[in-house]
Amino acid sequence: MASSLALLFFIPSFVLSSLCHALPREAVFDAADVLLDSGFVSMALTLEVVAETLLEQSPSATVFAPSDSAFKKSGQPSLDLLRFHLAPLPLTPSSLRLLSAGTGIPTMLPGQSLTVTTSSSDRATSINNIKLTPSPIYDDGFLLVYGIDRFFDLNFQINSQRPSSDSNSSCSAKNSTTAASDTFNSAIQTLQTSGHSAVASFLGMQLSGVVEPSGITVFAPADDSVMSSIGDFDQYPSFFRRHVVPCRLLWNDLVNLGDGSLLPTFLDGFSINVTRFDGVLVFNGVPVFFPDLFFNERVAVHGVNDVLAAQGETFPENAKNLFDPFEF
Incomplete structure (x- = not known):
C-alpha cells in the first residue's frame, strides 16, 4: 500500500469549509453549568477556561469529565491531558455499546487514542479500564459529557485479541477460510442496526462474493446523508x-497514514485524500464519526459524517444524470 500512496502538500479549501461549523460557545457553557449542578465543579470550571482553545475547534465532541476527587488527587491537568479527555465525535450511549473491546477512539491530542475496554459482562461502558456514567451528564446531540472517577492514563495499553494493524497496513494478501457470505452478512447486520441501511443494501446487492484478497474498507455515511445527496440510492451503485x-x-492503520495519502477506491479515477485539520483525521474533508463500526478478518467499516465527494464536487437534485445505474 505504501508504494501506491501519493503525498500532497496542501489542505484543500473544502476541508476547511466542511469543518468550519464549530460548537457554539453557548453549548459549552451550558454543559459547564450542568456539570456544576452535577457535582463536577473542577471540570466545569476547567471546561469554561479551555472552551475557546479546544472545543470550539470541532463541530462535535465528547468530553470525559473526571470527578472532583480526581482533580484533588492529581492536581490541575496539563493541556495535553485535557485534550486526551476530549473526542472530536458525538459518542452516544448506543454508539458506544456497539464498539467492541480494543476499538480505538480518537482524541483531540494528536496521535493519541482512547481504548474501549468494555467486556460482554459489563453493563456500563468502560474506556481505558475506567467506567463511564451510564448516561451522559450533558447531551445536546453535538456535545456530550460523561463522568469518570479518575483521569485517563496517557500511557495506558491493553493486551487484546484484536487483529494486529501491522499485518494489514500494507494490505498484503493473506489466506482466509471465511466464506464471502459470512464476511458480508455480519457487516450488513451491523450497518442495518446502526442507521446505515443504504450502505448495507449496497454491500448485499453489489459486493457480496467480491472480496479482495487483502480485504476491503467501507466508509459508511448515514442514511440521511445518502438520501439528501442522491435520492434513490438503489439506482446509483457508482456512488x-x-x-x-x-x-x-x-x-489504527488509518491514523498512521501520512497527510496527503491517497486511498484508491472501487470507482475508477476516484481516490480518498487523507488529511488532518487541527489534529482531526478527515477523508476528502469528511471526519470519521464512528471508527471501527464493524470489522472482521476481511472487512472494516468506519462511519463517516457525510458522503465522500471529490474536491469542488456537489450532488445536485438531478444527481441521477451523474450516474449510470447499470455500470457496476
Missing part, C-alpha cells in the same frame, strides 16, 4: 463504489 477501498484498514 457507493467511491466509499469502498480495496484493502482492509482498521482505525
Whole structure:
C-alpha cells in the first residue's frame, strides 16, 4: 500500500469549509453549568477556561469529565491531558455499546487514542479500564459529557485479541477460510442496526462474493446523508463504489497514514485524500464519526459524517444524470 500512496502538500479549501461549523460557545457553557449542578465543579470550571482553545475547534465532541476527587488527587491537568479527555465525535450511549473491546477512539491530542475496554459482562461502558456514567451528564446531540472517577492514563495499553494493524497496513494478501457470505452478512447486520441501511443494501446487492484478497474498507455515511445527496440510492451503485477501498484498514492503520495519502477506491479515477485539520483525521474533508463500526478478518467499516465527494464536487437534485445505474 505504501508504494501506491501519493503525498500532497496542501489542505484543500473544502476541508476547511466542511469543518468550519464549530460548537457554539453557548453549548459549552451550558454543559459547564450542568456539570456544576452535577457535582463536577473542577471540570466545569476547567471546561469554561479551555472552551475557546479546544472545543470550539470541532463541530462535535465528547468530553470525559473526571470527578472532583480526581482533580484533588492529581492536581490541575496539563493541556495535553485535557485534550486526551476530549473526542472530536458525538459518542452516544448506543454508539458506544456497539464498539467492541480494543476499538480505538480518537482524541483531540494528536496521535493519541482512547481504548474501549468494555467486556460482554459489563453493563456500563468502560474506556481505558475506567467506567463511564451510564448516561451522559450533558447531551445536546453535538456535545456530550460523561463522568469518570479518575483521569485517563496517557500511557495506558491493553493486551487484546484484536487483529494486529501491522499485518494489514500494507494490505498484503493473506489466506482466509471465511466464506464471502459470512464476511458480508455480519457487516450488513451491523450497518442495518446502526442507521446505515443504504450502505448495507449496497454491500448485499453489489459486493457480496467480491472480496479482495487483502480485504476491503467501507466508509459508511448515514442514511440521511445518502438520501439528501442522491435520492434513490438503489439506482446509483457508482456512488457507493467511491466509499469502498480495496484493502482492509482498521482505525489504527488509518491514523498512521501520512497527510496527503491517497486511498484508491472501487470507482475508477476516484481516490480518498487523507488529511488532518487541527489534529482531526478527515477523508476528502469528511471526519470519521464512528471508527471501527464493524470489522472482521476481511472487512472494516468506519462511519463517516457525510458522503465522500471529490474536491469542488456537489450532488445536485438531478444527481441521477451523474450516474449510470447499470455500470457496476
